[in-house]
Amino acid sequence: MPFRITFHAAFAAAFWVLPLGASALTIDEARHLLSRTGFGAAPTEIEALLETSREDAVDAILARVGPDPATPMPAWTEGWVYPHDLVGALGQSAEELFFSLRWIEIEELQAWWLGEMIATPSPLTERLTLFWHDHFATGFDDIIHPHWVADQNAFFRRHGAGNFADLAAGILADPAMRVYLTNTENHRDAPNENLAREYFELFTLGEGQGYTEEDVSEAARALTGYGVEWFGGEGAVFVAEAHDFGTKTILGQSGTYGAEDLPTIVLGHPAFGPYLVEKLWLTFVSDSPDPGEVARLTAVWRAADWEIKPLLREMFLSDAFWSIEARGSLVKGPVELIVSTIRSLGLEIEDLGELTWATEDLGQLLFFPPNVAGWPDGTQWINEATAGTRARVLTHLLEEARGPFEPPAPRAPEEIETVELAPADLRVGRAFAIEAEALEDGGAVIFLSLFDMGFRGEDWRSLSLWMEIFPGEDFALALHTADCAETCFARWPATVHDDPGWKLIEPVNGLRRDLSRMDEPDRALLAALLGHLPALLETTADQRAWTGLDYDGAPIEGALDIEEARAALTWLQTLSADVLGAPEGTLVLAPSRPGALGLGGEAAPMAMGEDAMEAYLEPELESRRRIGRPRVTYPTAQDWLAALPGTDFASTRAEAALLAIPLPDPGRRSEMVAQDADALIRRIVLSPYFQVH
Amino acid sequence: MTHSFTPSRRRFLKALGSTALALPSLALPGFVTAAGANPRGGNILVLVELAGGNDGLNTLIHRRDPAYRALRPTLAIPERYALGLDRDTALHPAMGAMAGLWEDGDLQIVEGVGYPNPNRSHFRSIEIWNSGQGADGRTRDGWVSAAFTEGAGAEDADGLVLGGDFGPLAGEGRFAAIRDPELFADNHGHLPQAGHATRPGGARASLDHILSAYDSAQVTGEAILRRLERSPARPFPFPDSEIGRQLENAARLLEAGLDVSVLKVVQDGYDTHDGQADAHWGLLEDLSDALGAFADALRQIGIWEKVSVVTYSEFGRTAAENASAGTDHGTAAPLFIAGGAVRGGLGGARPSLTELVDGEMVHSTDYREVYNALLSDLWGIDPVFEAQTERDLRILDL
Secondary structure, rough: OOOOOOHHHHHHHHOOOOOOOEEEEOOOHHHHHHHHHHOOOOOOHHHHHHOHHHHHHHHHHHHHOOOOOOOOOHHHHHEEEEEEEEHHHOOOOHHHHHHHHHHHHHHHHHHHHHHHHHOOOOOHHHHHHHHHHHHHHOOOOOOOOOOHHHHHHHHHHHHHEEEEHHHHHHHHHOHHHHOOOOOHOOEEEEOOOOHHHHHHHHHOOOOOOOOHHHHHHHHHHHOOOEEEEEOOOOEEEEEEHHOOOEEEOOOOOEEOOOOOHHHHHHHHHOOOOHHHHHHHHHHHHHOOOOOHHHHHHHHHHHOOOHHHHHHHHHHHOOOOOHHHOOOOOOOOHHHHHHHHHHHOOOOEEEOOHHHHHHHHHOOOOOOOOOOOOOOOOOOOOHHHHHHHHHHHHHHHHHHHOOOOOOOOOOOOOOOOOOOOOOOOOEEEEEEEEEEEEEEEEHEEEEEEEEEEEEEEHHHHHEEEEEEEOOOOOOOEEEOOHHHHOOOOOOOOOOOOOOOOOOEOOOOHHHHHHHHOOOHHHHHHHHHHHHHHHHHHOOOOOOOHHOOEEOOOOOOOOOOEEEEHHHHHHHHHHHHHHHHHHOOOOOOOOOOOOOOOOOOOOOOOOOOOHHHHHHHHHHHHHHHOOOOOOEEEEOHHHHHHHHHHOOOOOOOHHHHHHHHHOOOOOOOOOOOOOOOHHHHHHHHHHHHHHHOOO | OOHHHHHHHHHHHHHOOOOOOOOOOOOOOOOHOOOOOOOOOEEEEEEEEEOOOOHHHHOOEEOOHHHHHHHHOOOOOOOOOEEEEEEEEEEOOOOOOHHHHHOOEEEEEEEEEEEEOOOOOOOHHHHHHHHHHOOOOOOOOOOHHHOOOOOOOOOOOEEEOOOOOHHOOOOOOOOOOOOHHHHHHHHHHHHHOOOOOOOOOOOOOOHHHHHHHHHHHHHHHHHHHHHHHHHOOOOOOOOOOOOHHHHHHHHHHHHHHOEEEEEEEEEOOOOOOHHHHHHHHHHHHHHHHHHHHHHHHHHOOOOOHEEEEEEEEOOOOOOOOOOOOOEEEOOOOEEEOOOEEEEEEEEOOOOOOOOOOEEEEEOOOOOOHHHHHHHHHOOOOOOOOOOOOOOOOOOOOO
């Protein structure tokens, strides 16, 4: 349960005692440390540090950094990756609905993250996660799964203060990054340098620091073949056929390198270090890195074997960090500005989705950096244009963000009918007809994907069957098993383009001859799949593949009609019964879990116009509304003012808590405004001085 | 896949009670109303950033050069479709409106523009173009703000960004952005009163920058809103696209009599690594139509003679096409300058397609020569940047 604290001015004044000992932090120092390592400084946070030394305060802040968010990520991030590439089979309405829901999920993830920044007891965790998101900038778009975006965020949480080697390795294995920087198109026959170039220029060494164009091309060769699994849920995949196994020379070292070798090579290079230390300095210390200090901190970092936490500790305890010159030298980025205002003042947000919109308006929409170089920084954030936008957003916060607000009532979880399954029953959540083509000589190509399926007590995300059938004569079957790799056809050799995701079974006489090599459970699964093919086909009867039209509504030349498909699959079924025996169980059409398809439940009608879709999505949005609430909130500005530590006048205490550089007020007693707490806070927050910390 | 559904934005606007050009009444500080006539003579530069790296070789076509067709086996524009400008030169077939400007003598094409030691990174190369400091320059300030250091500029603003980042307009000076006119008015109403002339002792560079930005935002915003308020909007037809809307806003501001020296717009999407033909066609058609519409609007307003529109891009693309029917990051490219007083024709020099260095074209004309020529011809500013070529560019028919 969140709690609310109300201090009375008299009580706060009497309660507060002078710091003991020279090493104890002052109010200014406490605000500085909190604001730089987190988002602003709330009265209670300042108060808690006043009897602490710099070392203890820094150690406590670093100790709280951890991988687990205070608010769990949205429930869908735990589920299967949706059938992104399959859903088009259901037709245009379903596809539009599907992708609208993906955007709603990204909006939900943005709102969740802003909420986490507001609520977390470890704001440094969020500052670091944001730092790495900016550093390894990856933008969401239609071809990236929201799950991958959430996974990348969790990855930054896990390693944000860990070892840079893990970040440098993990980002190359990150499916969203591979897609964003088109490493999915990095093939040995035509290397794509995108990821390799940014790896040196933006992620590790810094532009022009110790590497050449030649190193970029060689590193690109090392990165060939590291793509993503479009049909499976795994994400990252290595396609041996696309990889260049030859010798590469990268940064003076030669070997048959692959992606896993790059971090070691780069981190071992003498030029590595200063670029990142300087970037951290510009984020946490000041706007003017001291070359001597950067060199010293780089040495400390290298000695710590690139562990980030010791580097941060050294940085936070450096004289430069605490120097008066550094105070107020950093410009607050948009997310920082908004979150720190909310946390410092103990405000509440009724709908974090609206806050997301405000961050966009200020130029920092989470998960949508402008490009791989990340967001602007420093004074680049402020110009004539953003000055006005910042003022409007801050005004809005001050006027609207006093709670208490209640989150929407949780929706009843989608009911899933429990189905009694016999072990031999084949359960399928949904079958997709991806492709159907008539070949010459009476042949047929049929591509079916089964999503959310189960057999003999195992549940699998998907299994796809690509079939080329000449009824009565011959066939070839390729099974895409990426989602059940451990538990289905695991010992069957991969034969399609050396892609481990695909397993090939062919031809008729091969079926008879080779099946002696197939394990019994796989034989049973194959018998069930082939035995139920005609029935599975019927469940796809209303899908796009059987309309004879392509995705753009144009007639397909050589389209296969469903009768031809039925005939082909029936022949295969008969053949299978003859060789493998009939399926032992029945076909059960039932999902295993709610929402696995990502289509918002079976209730959603598939043929809907734009208005109907908006009407359908509106309650969907409302149910996902999240409120933003710091650990301590204040119902009124007066309550906040009263909670401030210190014995100074209210206006002076308010400035000390909110500003690194006090407002110049020649000849006028600002105490006059303190009679009106709202006016006092507005005056400070809307002043240009509030833009720095 | 179409999904323009962004309900949260709509709801937030509703929550804000989106104020359409509601004018706050704030007094103009004295120093603005006292500003004198524009010493730069009222010429206006419109910068059009083609973001992503435009393929110059398929924009301005070397129609009779066999090397062009050899480098572009699938992407070369067939001779029968190209819009011929002269025996050796043609425009991409989608650029009919710009071909019209050429016919009118209002279009100059400067060929082979680039810089020594070309950088192939989008971010770094556009920084180099923005700053005018060459491949080794490290400043983040834009070339326009660097050149406008002396004396007062136009009355209302030195420059306005209507799309994209500040780029050449980054840095000190009176540079504002109006990416959305409604929000611009709303924002303006929330700014604290100007008057941060008093600076705290030992002010930090960051704070100093912010104080200046806040003050000039107040002053510029006030001036722009007053002009717009006094001038009824005339509807000019523009393409319904990103670049179309920005140039429409530009025409609207100029019609309202805004006294500004530089406007900046952006058209994104030129990073055509694969399947270039269709995408590039769409981009050039949009660009050409929008520029044609802009010229028409300014002719009606009566200021086309005062305006020079200049395109630029971070780099051209590779001379040879790649295996994905696209092109990768390259070097030199042509640059287009259009305007009523612009001296029509070809400028610079055509880069050779047979004497490539590392497979790429070598620039004939240092981009800083173009900057210097623009500054000199439009506003009589002496050369600011050190160019390493001498092509004797002349932008205007003076």
